[in-house]
Amino acid sequence: MRNIVTYMAEEQRTFAESPFNPVDSLVFSTLAYFNYETAPPIDLSSPEGILLHDAVMLSDWKALTAHSWMEDAKDTEAFLHVLSASRRMRDVRVSFYVNERSEAVEKQFSAITLSFPSADGIVAYLAFRGTDGSFAGWKEDFNLCFKKVIPSQCTAAAYLSGVASALSCPLIVGGHSKGGNLAEYAALVTDERAFERLRGVFNHDGPSFLDSPSPRIDDERFCRLLHKTVPESSAFGMILERRADYRVVQSSAMSVFQHEPFTWLTESDDFVYQDALNPSAVFFDEALDTWLRSKTADERERFIDAIYDLLASTEASTWSEFQEKLFANTRRMLGARTKLDAETKRFIWQTLGSLGGILKNETVKRFKPSPPLWLPRRRETYDPEKGTKA
Incomplete structure (x- = not known):
């Protein structure tokens, strides 16, 4: 090619x-x-x-x-x-x-x-x-x-x-x-x-x-x-x-x-x-966009900083260094010895959980079978304040 x-x-x-x-x-x-x-x-x-x-x-x-x-x-x-x-x-x-x-x-x-x-x-x-x-x-x-x-x-x-x-x-x-x-x-x-x-x-x-x-x-x-x-x-x-x-x-x-x-x-x-x-790609883009809009700028910043702190706790400075000791670094990130406090850990898992929930909902919507043509369809109206269909 x-x-x-x-x-x-x-x-x-x-x-x-x-x-x-x-x-x-x-x-x-x-x-x-x-x-x-x-x-x-x-x-x-x-x-x-x-x-x-x-x-x-x-x-x-x-x-x-x-x-x-x-x-x-x-x-x-x-x-x-x-x-x-x-x-x-x-x-x-x-x-x-x-x-x-x-x-x-x-x-x-x-x-x-x-x-x-x-x-x-x-x-x-x-x-x-x-x-x-x-x-x-x-x-x-x-x-x-x-x-x-x-x-x-x-x-x-x-x-x-x-x-x-x-x-x-x-x-x-x-x-x-x-x-x-x-x-x-x-x-x-x-x-x-x-x-x-x-x-x-x-x-x-x-x-x-x-x-x-x-x-x-x-x-x-x-x-x-x-x-x-x-x-x-x-x-x-x-x-x-x-x-x-x-x-x-x-x-x-x-x-x-x-x-x-x-x-x-x-x-x-x-x-x-x-x-x-x-x-x-369309599916992932829509799911990621939905997740980003569901979080405030402060929440997105806090989540990204927390993930970065986890990576920094491994003492690796590059992805190649991280992968050299992939198992040990992953265990250190997720283990009890991590420097993150309990509240931050809980916040990370809740945020990841919300992303997982959105991906699940998008998957259900994408693969949900269409109703039979003889059934009346619910009329959708656009809500300009929410920017969504109602």
Whole structure:
């Protein structure tokens, strides 16, 4: 099956010969996961930067892809090989690399600028990294469920502003997972001068927002720029999503494993699309949305903080470290020696119980047989105050 790896192996035209497309955006978003600091001393702070090819070839590939989903993906090595030999990518330059993490403020942020020559001149793609393997990174993602703004969003906005000041060329912003959310946020809140230079905003399976960051979200100009894509069984990318202007991409994987970019199917210079999400994804999205609306922001914050405290009690700082001693860490989390008090434990189980109840009710509704056609159906009316049918 064709994916972004086979796409890069076969597409050897330059960007001047064949315009930038959505598949290129997912490739660039994947490049944001590289640990560019692991390469031999190179200057990525200047606008000129260095050739992407040099950054890749001078690096230890294991270190370059460590601490992200790429570390275990089966196509990572093939991706690096075709990237190294790609005529399309040969003139891409990387600059303005930033990588920040703070446990204190629950922040994980990284971005890279990828500049390439098009038929109309140089274009710069600002690629925002999605969530890494750290607990701090995942905690910040979960904070989206109760915070209007998270630290990485503020940094993404500042990053776009800084790059726009340093470069005079057209700009594209994008990212995968949380990186897609950061790209959207930066485009929504940036100043008008920088916004007018944007040629595209790409969100590949990233969540939406608790509240609209800016009135610009309904601006026709922004809607024309936005390209949101989610895999057919998307869970993460549909969190808090209220709009219908996304496209559904077919995947070679099952369930949550479709989040991995290497599983997205491509055809020529675009993805393979389908009309709607799979029924299982719609079911999960509706159940999760119902659960989120059933809890106050304070309750969601308390629940997420409690789960994070449980993970922190294992003394692991990443998912890989947690999995190294999976049985022992799980027993420590759930055992009597956990640091959580009895009331917090009770709160966690009650919250999980409410989620389980909602999933059960959604399952019953979904699989409940329809009444015979000869029976009169109850008339449903819409209650505008409750936002539900009565």
